[in-house]
Amino acid sequence: MPQTVKVAVVGSGLAGLTAAYLLKKPLHREDVDFEVHVFEKASSIGMDSASISVPVSGDQEWRVDVPMRSFQGGYYTQLIALYRSLGVDFRQKNFSYSFSDLSPGRKTRQRSITTSFIYNGASGRAGISKPSGFSASPLHKDATALLRHAWGTWTWLLYLGTTLQVVFCYLITIYHALPYWRPRNIPDLTFREWASRATPTNFIARLIRMDTAWQDYIEMMFIPLVSAVCTSPEDVVLDHPVEEILDYVWLTLGTNHYVVVNGVCDVVARLAADLHHIHLASPILSIKPDPRDPGCATISCSTDGELKEYEGFRHIVFATQASGAVPILSSYSQSLGSDRENRKQMIAKQIECLQSFSYRKSIVINHSDDTLLPDNAQDVRDLNLLNLLKDATLSSPLDSRPSLPKFPDLCVSPTHTMATHVLPRPKGHDSQIPRLFQTTNPIIPPKMDTILSVATLERAVVNTESKKALRLLCVAQKPKWYQCPYQAKTQLGELQGGRTGSDDSEAPSIWFLLGRWWKKEY
Structure with missing residues (x-):
């Protein structure tokens, strides 16, 4: 017995x-x-408590996971082993990303969401795309062909320069992520300290302005990406131990993202x-x-x-927690x-x-408001990251934070990176269901009549103090x-x-x- x-x-x-x-x-x-x-x-x-069900047709429902659930093949090997042992079906889903800036509205103009960089995913294998802003011409329609050709050449050179900047800075990041080349004090460094120390400072680097290019890359791409992944504001990202970030960069190199086929409810049922x-x-x-x-x-x-x-x-x-x-x-x-x-x-x-261990609030909204996406539909990708334009403020009535009894909190501080996921429709129902979106940490709210659900979650803050406690x-x-x-x-x-x-x-x-x-x- x-x-x-x-x-x-x-x-x-x-x-x-x-x-x-x-x-x-x-x-x-x-x-x-x-x-x-x-x-x-x-x-x-708890694992499925914030998810929602959206009616599709008849008695069928579309289950939307809240928060977004995806996992990286190189980083979450233990999770993949668990799912396989449970018999959970999952599929490859390499997300594409757009990086955009929010210019708040003023009395004389509306707010704008302008895309600066597009990454097509698959650890770089799918390449990048040219944002529409590099193609838009400010020239009058009666401008000569020579002027138009000159403008087109200039935008392509600008796009090429931006691409080379990102490629070179990413290679520098990979170099620093290599496990056997990291400095001994890396466990004690914050992201802020590492980004400063990693700045190219030799004569040639300064001559070709790689130091400035590196700082722009950190501010415009690296910090927003980490902010979106960690659902944390910029100050928390800067104080994040860089060792964990470099581990993620190294282990995800050349690997794929995955999502569960039948949603997190399938995982819950099996466990x-x-x-x-x-x-x-x-x-x-x-x-x-x-x-x-x-x-x-x-x-x-x-x-x-x-x-x-x-x-x-x-x-x-x-x-x-x-x-x-x-x-x-x-x-x-x-x-x-x-x-x-x-x-x-x-x-x-x-x-x-x-x-x-401390925690920060994170907000996830399911809605159908496409005005939170880049202004040009050609720039929209699976995941659309949005940051407030540097030195801008959210003071326009259009961008104020509403507070209603049903949804008392809809926005976080503008130092967050807002991420809007274009939810893929269920197979066989593409034409029957309007497009739905899931926005994490909104810095501007969706229209009230488009909101399906609002979930307020708590996320752990990772810093040197909590790392020692761990x-x-x-x-x-x-x-x-x-x-x-x-x-x-x-x-x-x-x-x-x-x-x-x-x-x-x-x-x-x-x-x-x-x-x-x-x-x-x-």
């Missing part, structure tokens, strides 16, 4: 569901059976198939020692306004007696570690000479489990699965 060990998993995102799924898989040991309870404060499983104790709409109020067994814990939660208690948990896995775990751990510490001082000190260390939960071993730090093997940090050595048998183990350690997909 196997021994039943109860495990509580707090949170039902990808990390929480995967932890619960792996615990329920058959073990080599037949003397242990894990009884896993998943606690989720939302009314649906949760064998989970029989999922407590939805059940925020945890407190954790306290189990009165029947000091080596276990009792969890109190609120379900439909009713207080419920679940006893006998030998392990507690926090697969939620650090900010959500802190008050729960505090309640547990307060419930311990004066004779458990060592245990309290360990929990205090865990809380101090978790408080090193080492207390997950310790990376030294990578091989050809590997980057992301590829290094890892082991549990000193705060995992919460063991003190003196009273291990009289307390439940406490574990943490944070998003950055889990290496979630974007």
